[in-house]
Amino acid sequence: MAQIINSEKPPLDLLQHFSALLASVGVPTILWGEFLLNVYGIPSIVGGIDFVVPDDKMSLAVATLKRSTLCPCTDLDACVVSGDSSRFPVPAFHMHFQGCEMDVSLRAHSETLWFIPPPESPCTSREEMAAKPNPYYLEASSPELPRWRHGRGHGAFSSHGSPVLVPRAHVLLEAFIRLISAFCEDYFCYFLGMMSYMLEYPFEDGLININLLSAPCRSFWDGFSQGTLTIPQLLNNLQLALGDSTDRNSDSSSE
Numbered sequence: 001m002a003q004i005i006n007s008e009k010p011p012l013d014l015l016q017h018f019s020a021l022l023a024s025v026g027v028p029t030i031l032w033g034e035f036l037l038n039v040y041g042i043p044s045i046v047g048g049i050d051f052v053v054p055d056d057k058m059s060l061a062v063a064t065l066k067r068s069t070l071c072p073c074t075d076l077d078a079c080v081v082s083g084d085s086s087r088f089p090v091p092a093f094h095m096h097f098q099g100c101e102m103d104v105s106l107r108a109h110s111e112t113l114w115f116i117p118p119p120e121s122p123c124t125s126r127e128e129m130a131a132k133p134n135p136y137y138l139e140a141s142s143p144e145l146p147r148w149r150h151g152r153g154h155g156a157f158s159s160h161g162s163p164v165l166v167p168r169a170h171v172l173l174e175a176f177i178r179l180i181s182a183f184c185e186d187y188f189c190y191f192l193g194m195m196s197y198m199l200e201y202p203f204e205d206g207l208i209n210i211n212l213l214s215a216p217c218r219s220f221w222d223g224f225s226q227g228t229l230t231i232p233q234l235l236n237n238l239q240l241a242l243g244d245s246t247d248r249n250s251d252s253s254s255e
Helices: 013-025 033-039 057-066 128-132 169-182 183-201 215-226 232-241
Strands: 031-032 048-053 094-096 103-108 137-139 164-167
Touching: 013 048, 031 033, 031 137, 033 048, 033 164, 048 057, 057 094, 057 103, 057 164, 128 137, 164 169, 169 183, 169 215, 169 232, 183 232, 215 232
Parallel strands: 031 164, 048 103
Antiparallel strands: 031 048, 094 103, 137 164
16 A cells, blocks of 8 residues: 655655655666755755656656655646746656645756766665765765754755765756756756855855866856856856757656
């Protein structure tokens, strides 16, 4: 019998539940969205749970959520997650908790973290992650992540409950810079804002090793943080260096 899950449970419990549910069928997940910002001490109101999943596991992930107690979205066009008013790119798939707008969203690896390899398998052991550090990901209770601070989100998770993977700080910053370029026609301001938050919070906290950024992203970061070039100049240089086009946000939705 399916376990009844509703939005009255603590959000972290819900997140770990669905991460474990997807892991149980062999789908590795990476935390994304507002919850991830909170992990890095960036104050943010959590409106839903976002996971990045490997493209070749998307259909399995979608089928798994459809078998859960989540509810289908009844109006994709008007929904705050998938409608025209959404501040961020539409996820590949999402479902809602009963009786509220809080959702669980799935985002394709190729639309978020395409510049690094996805996890080969779900994270099932904190001890294994600690023994064999991954250059791209951390387990969400890692001591490398900030602890709870008043007004700064929940920080690192506790060591209880199912393990959850998050991108390392420099990977998250690189992702936001690349997404500025890739989605500049529609979501430039959103991702520029995310990068600004990285400068204001994790960078100031000493959590980001900018020497690990790729050369194009490091150049953009230096120009932005030091104010040496205008934003249009920085964007033009970034896109030229990345060989980027603006059609990465072509129709890849499963909804």
